[in-house]
Amino acid sequence: KRKEDYKLRELRIFLRDICRKLASNRRFYKFTKPVDLEEVTDYLDIIKQPMDLETMMTKVDMHKYNCAKEFLDDIDLICANALEYNPDRTSSDKQIRHEACSLRDHAHALIDVEMDSDFELECQDIAKKR
Numbered sequence: 001k002r003k004e005d006y007k008l009r010e011l012r013i014f015l016r017d018i019c020r021k022l023a024s025n026r027r028f029y030k031f032t033k034p035v036d037l038e039e040v041t042d043y044l045d046i047i048k049q050p051m052d053l054e055t056m057m058t059k060v061d062m063h064k065y066n067c068a069k070e071f072l073d074d075i076d077l078i079c080a081n082a083l084e085y086n087p088d089r090t091s092s093d094k095q096i097r098h099e100a101c102s103l104r105d106h107a108h109a110l111i112d113v114e115m116d117s118d119f120e121l122e123c124q125d126i127a128k129k130r
């Protein structure tokens with residue numbers, strides 16, 4: 001329906017801005033592009049559903065997100081993947097796990113601050129029907 005499509009267009013504009021802010025934060029550099037599978041040859045043995053911020057920006061443009069919760073589910077996937085692939089008590093693993101938790105918390109905080117909660121509830125109703 002036309003009114004629903006206007007709401008989803010507003011959601012896409014909002015999600016592109018969130019994605020841009022996260023991808024421009026140097027702390028989240030490791031999460032901006034897919035893990036290089038030629039460099040990290042065992043990555044897909046461990047991580048069954050890779051995700052990154054560039055892929056998420058493409059998904060926004062392809063109308064894959066019908067509410068902010070679906071967007072945050074992919075942010076949570078980026079974080080869970082990093083915790084799973086980098087579990088050791090080495091400083092490098094600890095650092096990427098910290099960065100992943102920071103990405104997750106920043107994303108949820110940005111959406112809670114900038115998103116009208118009634119608007120998200122309307123989007124979640126649209127998402128259920130699609």
Ligand SMILES: COC(=O)N1C[C@@H]2C[C@@H]3O[C@]2(Cc2nccnc23)C1
Pocket residue numbers: 030031035036039040081082085086096
């Ligand atoms: C989201 O990013 C990650 O989970 N990782 C894990 C990989 C292990 C380590 O760091 C990553 C990239 C990399 N490339 C070459 C050699 N070693 C590494 C980034």
